[in-house]
Amino acid sequence: xxxxxxxxxxxxxxxxxxxxxxxxxxxxxxxxxxxxxxxxxxxxxxxxxxxxxxxxxxxxxxxxxxxxxxxxxxxxxxxxxxxxxxxxxxxxxxxxxxxxxxxxxxxxxxxxxxxxxxxxxxxxxxxxxxxxxxxxxxxxxxxxxxxxxxxxxxxxxxxxxxxxxxxxxxxxxxxxxxxxx
Amino acid sequence: xxxxxxxxxxxxxxxxxxxxxxxxxxxxxxxxxxxxxxxxxxxxxxxxxxxxxxxxxxxxxxxxxxxxxxxxxxxxxxxxxxxxxxxxxxxxxxxxxxxxxxxxxxxxxxxxxxxxxxxxxxxxxxxxxxxxxxxxxxxxxxxxxxxxxxxxxxxxxxxxxxxxxxxxxxxxxxxxxxxxxxxxxxxxxxxxxxxxxxxxxxxxxxxxxxxxxxxxxxxxxxxxxxxxxxxxxxxxxxxxxxxxxxxxxxxxxxxxxxxxxxxxxxxxxxxxxxxxxxxxxxxxxxxxxxxxxxxxxxxxxxxxxxxxxxxxxxxxxxxxxxxxxxxxxxxxxxxxxxxxxxxxxxxxxxxxxxxxxxxxxxxxxx
Numbered sequence: 021x022x023x024x025x026x027x028x029x030x031x032x033x034x035x036x037x038x039x040x041x042x043x044x045x046x047x048x049x050x051x052x053x054x055x056x057x058x059x060x061x062x063x064x065x066x067x068x069x070x071x072x073x074x075x076x077x078x079x080x081x082x083x084x085x086x087x088x089x090x091x092x093x094x095x096x097x098x099x100x101x102x103x104x105x106x107x108x109x110x111x112x113x114x115x116x117x118x119x120x121x122x123x124x125x126x127x128x129x130x131x132x133x134x135x136x137x138x139x140x141x142x143x144x145x146x147x148x149x150x151x152x153x154x155x156x157x158x159x160x161x162x163x164x165x166x167x168x169x170x171x172x173x174x175x176x177x178x179x180x181x182x183x184x185x186x187x188x189x190x191x192x193x194x195x196x197x198x199x200x201x
Numbered sequence: 202x203x204x205x206x207x208x209x210x211x212x213x214x215x216x217x218x219x220x221x222x223x224x225x226x227x228x229x230x231x232x233x234x235x236x237x238x239x240x241x242x243x244x245x246x247x248x249x250x251x252x253x254x255x256x257x258x259x260x261x262x263x264x265x266x267x268x269x270x271x272x273x274x275x276x277x278x279x280x281x282x283x284x285x286x287x288x289x290x291x292x293x294x295x296x297x298x299x300x301x302x303x304x305x306x307x308x309x310x311x312x313x314x315x316x317x318x319x320x321x322x323x324x325x326x327x328x329x330x331x332x333x334x335x336x337x338x339x340x341x342x343x344x345x346x347x348x349x350x351x352x353x354x355x356x357x358x359x360x361x362x363x364x365x366x367x368x369x370x371x372x373x374x375x376x377x378x379x380x381x382x383x384x385x386x387x388x389x390x391x392x393x394x395x396x397x398x399x400x401x402x403x404x405x406x407x408x409x410x411x412x413x414x415x416x417x418x419x420x421x422x423x424x425x426x427x428x429x430x431x432x433x434x435x436x437x438x439x440x441x442x443x444x445x446x447x448x449x450x451x452x453x454x455x456x457x458x459x460x461x462x463x464x465x466x467x468x469x470x471x472x473x474x475x476x477x478x479x480x481x482x483x484x485x486x487x488x489x490x491x492x493x494x495x496x497x498x499x500x501x502x503x504x505x506x507x508x509x510x511x512x513x514x515x516x517x518x519x520x521x522x523x524x525x526x527x528x529x530x531x532x533x534x535x536x537x538x539x540x541x542x543x544x545x546x547x548x549x550x551x552x553x554x555x556x557x558x559x560x561x562x563x564x565x566x567x
Contacts, residue, residue, distance in 0.1 A: 043387060047214050055214075055387040059240060059325070081479035082386055083472070085553035174214075 021051075021076050023161045024084055026101055028069035029093025029114075034148030038091075039070035041152060044170030045162035046074035054082040067096050074161055089159055091151060093135075098122065110159055112197070114151065122200070129200040130158055137196060146189035153193020164190055211391050217357040217383040220390050221287065221313060222247035224361035225259075229398040230311075231282035232260040234273035238289045239325040240381035241315035245287070257398050267292040271299030271312070278308040279424045281404040281411030283365050287313035289381075290331050291322055294339070300374055301340030304441070305426030307410075309368035311361070312346075313377045315384040318549035326549025327381030329471060330523035335376050336500045336530075343438055345445045347375045347452065348499040350470040354388035356497075362393045367452065369407075371444055378499060380522065382472040382551060454497035455506055459485060463492030465565060466510045468531050469520040470496050472551060477520050480557035491561060499527070507534035516564050517541045520557055522550070540564070 025042065029035045036057050046053040057070045071087075073079050089110040090101040095118055105111050107126045115121070116135035132154040138147040156164060167190065171183050215223070222244050225233060235245045245263060253259035260277075264270040270286045277284030288296065293314045303310050316331045318324040331339075335348050347367050349360040357379060364375040404411055415421050428434040456474075459481055460466065469477040474495040484491035494510065496503050510517070516539050519528035525543040532541045544560035546552045 040387070044214060047212065047389060053214065053387075053389060056382060057385060059381070059385050079388075080482060081476045081554050082388075083382065083476055083551045083553065085555045 021074070021161070023074050023089060023159070024087050025072045025074075025089045025091070026069055026084075026087045026104070027072065027091045027093075028067060028097035028101055031068045033068075033093050035068045035093065036070050038148040038152055039072045040174060041149075041167060041170055042072050042074070042162065044174045045167045046072075048166040048169040048173070049162060051075060052077065052079050054079050056082045067094065067100075069097065069101075089155070091155060093151070095119065112151070112155060112158070128158070130154065130197050131200050132193060132197040134193065134196065137192065143189065143192075146186060149186045149189035150193035150196065153190035154197035155193075156190065157194040157197050158199075212389050213392065214387055215354065215390055216243055216385060216387050217351070217354045217379060218243035218315065218385070219247045220354050220358040220392070221361050221377070222251065223392050224358040225285060226251060226253045226257055227393050227395050228362040228365055229257065229283060229396040230259055230285055230365065231398055232262070232273070232277045232284045233286065234260075234262050234264050234270040234277070234284070235286050235288065236264055236267050236270055236292060238267075238292045240317055240327070240384050241287050241289050241313065243384070244313065244315075259398065267295040268299065271296040271303075274310045274312075275299055275303055275306070275308065278303065278310045279306070279412050281399075281408030281413065283309075283311075283369075283398070285311040285313070285365075287315065289315050289317045289325075290319050290328065291317075293331065294334070297334070297340040299340075300346065301338075301342055301344060302426050303374040304340070304344035304346065305342060305437070306424050307372040307441075308374070308424065309365075309372055310374045311364040311368055311377065312374060313361075313379065316378065316380045318547065324549040325381070327384075327472060327551055328522050328547070328549055329378075329380055329473060330526065330547065331378065332499065332521070332523060332526035335378050336502070344441060345373075345448070345500050347371065347373060347448060347501070349375065349377050349454075350497060350499050351377060351379050351383055352471050352474050352495060352497075354383070354386060354390045357383060358390050358392055371448055373444070373448075378471070380472050381549075382475075449501040452498060453501045453503050453505075455503040456495045456497060457506075458493040458495070459490075460492035460494060460510065462490055463510070463513070464490040464515050465492070465561060466507075466514045466517045467491065467493045467520060467557070467561065468496070468507060468517060468527070469493065470499060470527065473520045473522055476552055476554055477557050479554035480561060483554060483558045484561060489561070489565065496527075502530050502534070504530070504534040507531055508536070511535040511538040514539055518557075518561055518564050519543050520552060520560070521545045522552070523547060 043055040134150040248261040318328040
């Protein structure tokens with residue numbers, strides 16, 4: 021198994037930490053993992069993205085030009101990464117604020133209105149976990165149990181009481197994601 | 202590029218920069234002196250967070266500048282202490298005088314350069330354009346620096362330990378030449394075991410040249426790089442050159458992928474080597490016999506091994522995040538026997554595996 025993922029959005033949407041949680045989950049299932057952020061000026065207010073690779077084999081290049089799965093959380097990220105999903109791959113988008121929508125027909129496209137849900141239910145802090153839940157519904161690359169183990173490992177003890185809330189957010193995301201036909 | 206299956210108990214996930222900080226404490230480093238600059242600030246940040254002065258007694262100090270940092274390293278090294286600094290390209294330029302002095306005074310030290318795009322203040326994105334500065338001598342005089350080029354987070358940790366060992370073995374500054382990708386990337390790492398810091402008594406035995414206070418029964422130790430007599434200065438140079446020849450003989454490190462039957466050889470180090478490994482996988486999937494040779498030490502350079510592959514291959518491609526620097530050393534090794542082409546990106550752009558594969562196909566058409 022090898023999954024090459026790009027997660028992209030505005031700085032502050034939790035893009036980098038979502039990637040980190042995925043990477044830790046991979047670590048928990050004994051996989052090879054790499055996590056590389058865009059650490060340039062774009063993370064200061066503009067778009068941020070992170071490339072995460074989970075693999076049973078050794079990972080060669082941590083820097084990629086095409087991806088199995090792209091998760092795009094804003095319009096500029098959709099424009100940048102839609103064309104870079106491998107044929108047959110997966111594109112997940114949060115439709116909040118989108119004016120133009122994905123057009124490709126050779127990939128699987130899913131919509132998850134996590135921002136809208138999070139704002140309506142006062143859940144903005146777990147918005148990225150809702151999206152992660154959506155990803156795991158359509159691409160079950162890591163088990164939820166390993167995500168929770170990863171959270172435990174990556175969060176300081178004083179934040180461990182937040183883990184049940186994050187687990188709930190994953191379940192919400194799994195219910196929320198819809199395939200775009 | 203570590204393929205060993207690790208015991209999951211001790212495997213950690215961290216950035217390359219963080220791995221250097223952890224490894225420094227664990228290998229008994231006595232002092233770190235630095236000044237923050239992206240993309241390597243996490244080295245000092247992690248050290249400050251870990252507070253090793255409370256555990257091993259290691260000193261961590263933010264100096265007023267890079268120039269001050271390298272001279273603090275000189276002072277620490279003169280006392281036989283395991284001393285290090287880290288910076289990124291513009292900061293390392295400021296350190297060149299100090300590095301030349303360390304080499305001239307025959308002092309052990311570790312310098313980390315997490316390279317970013319230049320010239321000038323440049324960009325904060327990854328680059329490999331300090332190859333010439335590092336291996337051809339960025340400072341003045343006939344000196345060389347052992348240069349390690351990590352390509353994974355695991356190697357960031359392992360090379361920190363190795364760099365100190367080599368520095369004390371040969372009494373020379375050692376450079377860890379990484380780049381922004383390796384510094385900022387998180388991967389799995391198994392940290393090296395803890396080694397206690399040496400006591401002053403142990404240092405006096407291991408480093409009889411160290412300036413730790415003069416006992417009554419020996420002459421004073423002097424540490425300097427000034428020799429007003431030309432004959433004495435030439436003696437120092439001869440001693441250094443002979444040491445560099447020994448280093449060339451004993452310390453070359455490289456890694457090979459799919460080289461046995463390779464008709465086309467890619468030569469690349471650090472992040473570029475990771476990208477090229479994927480390009481080799483793509484080529485092999487299309488039946489092209491490509492291989493990758495990754496120098497781990499840039500000085501000493503794997504000249505002999507590259508020369509050996511000139512006998513079996515039809516052409517070579519050097520890939521760097523620069524305008525083409527290491528390619529000159531590859532061409533010297535090959536000495537015109539096969540064409541050596543170059544592909545590179547500059548100013549903070551990382552080439553993609555597709556870009557490298559295209560460059561490889563162009564080489565083959567030729």
